[in-house]
Amino acid sequence: MESAQRTFDGIALHTHLQPIYSLPHQREIGYEALLRGATGSGALIAPFELFAKAIVEGSVSTLDRMSHAAHLRHAASRLPEATWLFLNISPGTFTAPGYAPHVAGLVRACGLAPEQIVFEVLESGGTEVSEIAQATRAFRAQGFLVAVDDFGAGHSNIDRLLTLRPDIVKLDRSLVRAKSAHMRDALMPKLVGLLHESGMFVVAEGIETEEDLLLAARSDVDFVQGYLFGQPAPEPEPAPDTAATRLFESVFDTLSHLRRAERLASDMLLMPYRSRLTEAAARFAAGASTEAACAALLKLPCTLSCFFLDIRGREFTPSLPGAGAKTPSVRFAPIADPSSGRWDNRAYFADALASPQRVIESAPYLSVTGTSLCVTLTIAIKRRGASVVVGADIDWLQLSAAASAIL
Numbered sequence: 001m002e003s004a005q006r007t008f009d010g011i012a013l014h015t016h017l018q019p020i021y022s023l024p025h026q027r028e029i030g031y032e033a034l035l036r037g038a039t040g041s042g043a044l045i046a047p048f049e050l051f052a053k054a055i056v057e058g059s060v061s062t063l064d065r066m067s068h069a070a071h072l073r074h075a076a077s078r079l080p081e082a083t084w085l086f087l088n089i090s091p092g093t094f095t096a097p098g099y100a101p102h103v104a105g106l107v108r109a110c111g112l113a114p115e116q117i118v119f120e121v122l123e124s125g126g127t128e129v130s131e132i133a134q135a136t137r138a139f140r141a142q143g144f145l146v147a148v149d150d151f152g153a154g155h156s157n158i159d160r161l162l163t164l165r166p167d168i169v170k171l172d173r174s175l176v177r178a179k180s181a182h183m184r185d186a187l188m189p190k191l192v193g194l195l196h197e198s199g200m201f202v203v204a205e206g207i208e209t210e211e212d213l214l215l216a217a218r219s220d221v222d223f224v225q226g227y228l229f230g231q232p233a234p235e236p237e238p239a240p241d242t243a244a245t246r247l248f249e250s251v252f253d254t255l256s257h258l259r260r261a262e263r264l265a266s267d268m269l270l271m272p273y274r275s276r277l278t279e280a281a282a283r284f285a286a287g288a289s290t291e292a293a294c295a296a297l298l299k300l301p302c303t304l305s306c307f308f309l310d311i312r313g314r315e316f317t318p319s320l321p322g323a324g325a326k327t328p329s330v331r332f333a334p335i336a337d338p339s340s341g342r343w344d345n346r347a348y349f350a351d352a353l354a355s356p357q358r359v360i361e362s363a364p365y366l367s368v369t370g371t372s373l374c375v376t377l378t379i380a381i382k383r384r385g386a387s388v389v390v391g392a393d394i395d396w397l398q399l400s401a402a403a404s405a406i407l
Contacts, residue, residue, distance in 0.1 A: 006066045009053065011037040011045060013066060015074035016232035020086065020203060020225045023217055026248040030084035030118065032225065033071035034232045064093040068103060076110040078236055086118045088149065091127035094119065095135045104142040114143030118168060122149050129160045136164055147203070152191075162198055169195050173206025173226075176215060188219035196220070213251045218258075269399050270375070273300060273392060274359045277377050280306070281390045285381045290317055297392055298322040304367075304374060304393040311353075311387050313344025324395045326372065338369045352378040352389045364396040373397050 006013045017031040037045035054063040068087055075085050093099060104114045119139055121132065136146045147168035148161060152175045161169065171191075178184035192202050204216040207226030216224050229244060230237050276297035283293035294306040303322030310316045319338060328336040343349050351360045362376040378391040 006070050008037070008050070008063055008066055009057070011039060011050065013070045014038055014044075014234065015071045016234055017075070017078070017236050018225060018232040019230045019236065020084075020223050021229050021244065022223050023221060023248070026245060028080075028083065028229075028244075029223065030086055031075070031079065031236055032086040032120075032232075033067075033075060033088075035067045035071075035088075036232075060090055061093050061096065064090050065099075065103075069106060072107055072110040072112060074234075076112055079112070079116065080236060083116075084118045084145070085112070085116055086120055086147065089119045089121050091121055091132065094121045094139075095127060095131045100135070100138040100142050100144070104144070115145075118145040118147050120147045120149040120170060129163050132160075133164055136166065140167075150205075158194075161195075165198060166200060168201045168203060168223075170203040170205055170225075171221075176204060176206050176212050184215065185218075188215060188221075192219045192221055210247065210251060213247065214254060217251050217255050265400075270361065270377070270394070273297065273303065273377060273394055274361070276300060277359055277379055277390065277392050280392075281379045281381045284308075284388075284390055285383050287383075290320060293390075294320055294392075300324075302395040302399040304372060304395050307338070307391050307393070309343055309349060309389040309391065313342045313346070313349050313389075315339050315341070316388070322392070324398060335369055341369075346376075348376045348378045348391065349389055352380040352391075353387065356380045356382075356387075364400075367393060375399075 014036040016034045016036050018034060019028040020030040020032060021027065022029045035047040035050060037047075037050045039045065050063060051060060054060045068089070071085070071087055079085055107114050107117055121135075139146050145167040147170055148164065148166045149170045150172040151161060151169050152172040171188075175184065175188060175191075178187075195202050201222045203223040203225055204212075204219070204221040205225050207213055207216060207224045207228050209228065212226065213224060213228060228247065280294040280297045284290065290306070290308060297303055297306060298320060300323060302324045304324050304326075305319045305322055307315060307319040308317050315338065346362075348360050348362045352358075358379065360378045362378075364373055364375050366372075367374045372393075373396045374393045375396045376391055376393050378389050380387060380389050382388075
């Protein structure tokens with residue numbers, strides 16, 4: 001079948017489709033329509049060149065609308081059932097008065113339904129957020145879904161995104177390709193979690209390797225797109241079911257193994273600290289001094305400090321430095337002293353009081369009293385009839401350095 005075409009300044013417009021897969025469903029759930037131009041000689045012109053030409057000529061909206069018509073006619077007979085068609089749209093076209101009902105009519109004329117179409121708009125396109133928000137409501141009213149494209153690139157703004165609240169957010173490939181592995185592995189899951197909590201699905205773009213797919217799965221991304229699953233082509237060309245299934249199964253099996261191993265390593269590494277904290281709490285409850293109660297715990301190499309909090313989360317006796325304690329940096333002197341603080345808003349405090357006599361373990365976090373990445377262990381006990389929380393901060397970077405040997 002001939003590709004649907006229109007001509008822009010003598011350049012024939014073609015549609016290429018790239019599959020988008022759902023991680024939990026392990027199958028394709030949509031295709032992004034990507035614009036290609038062709039000269040009379042048949043040479044392909046990239047969309048960036050086409051839109052650069054349109055910007056110079058002041059005809060971006062014209063090219064945008066022509067591309068939508070071409071994509072819809074092209075996809076009408078090719079789009080598999082129960083899949084979305086993702087269409088890129090410039091902020092100017094997206095916010096143009098009356099375009100939402102106009103393009104909805106075009107969609108229906110092509111034999112498709114607006115509910116099958118996802119419009120991708122750039123969040124950082126220089127348009128006022130109120131205009132984008134109003135247009136989002138207009139497109140939703142016609143039945144379309146709305147996605148924010150390339151989030152994480154350029155001047156992306158999380159505040160604008162939370163104001164817009166699109167149905168789908170497409171993370172820019174730069175987040176997957178980030179040079180800092182620590183930043184990438186730490187940032188992606190938290191960003192995806194925030195977007196999920198705000199009611200948005202998440203697509204990771206630029207998935208080219210199994211390592212990229214593992215990062216997406218570990219970050220709990222919903223959908224993935226990239227050369228690993230298929231390059232843009234005139235006809236829908238998802239990865240063969242068997243190949244895609246093998247990729248997903250391999251990555252999910254690897255992730256399951258890693259999580260079990262990491263949990264095991266964490267449990268093994270923290271075991272002596274947990275047991276010493278339990279012993280220290282029992283001694284302290286029985287009347288021992290803080291120094292005597294915590295002597296064995298303080299000698300462990302990664303113990304930064306032991307602390308003692310009353311029912312309001314305040315230190316009622318000075319904290320004790322452990323073998324892993326570092327000399328306070330002058331740069332962080334304003335936050336080095338925890339004695340005047342109130343810590344009852346911390347989960348490790350509230351959880352300890354909720355489960356007396358049970359050791360609570362925090363996730364690794366940056367201590368607000370210094371620059372150490374630490375894990376806090378706490379246990380709630382009774383001493384002289386009053387509830388108190390005994391805790392220990394553990395240097396997680398130093399402790400986890402031994403994890404590679406266990407893993």
